[in-house]
Amino acid sequence: QRQLVESGGGLVQPGGSLRLSCAASGFTSDFLAVAWFRQAPGKEREGVSCISRSGTVTNYGDPVKGRFTVSRDNTKKTVHLIMNNMKPEDTAVYYCAAITTTAQDMCLMTSPSYDYWGQGIQVTVSS
Secondary structure, X not given: OXXXXXXXXXXXXXXXXXXXXXXXXXXXHHHEEEEEEEEOOOOXXXXXXXXXXXOOOXXXXXXXXXXXEEEEEOOOOEEEEEEOOOOXXXXXXXXXXXXXXXXXXXXXXXXXXXXXXXXXXXXXXXX
């Protein structure tokens, strides 16, 4: 069964850091392009970051550029999102999403592009 499981969420103070992880099972992970999305209460889901199956192409939404970093470890079938200098407006449920692709450099931040989704994990930034 193909599955994505997020971990690492929680409560952090403004200016602090968190690392989210997305573990894939049931996939051949080096054929996966992966993205992170988030959804805050009352707001639409927005793209946070994406990483190509090769790991050489990454992209970030404007609100997180310079603060968040995405990376992947295909040996462990895991994608990480390191979030630094966090702000209250980063508070949301974060989702990882994946699609199997033969394109080495595919990196999209549009949610309809993805076939597989994790269950989501809460991230709260508050003092």
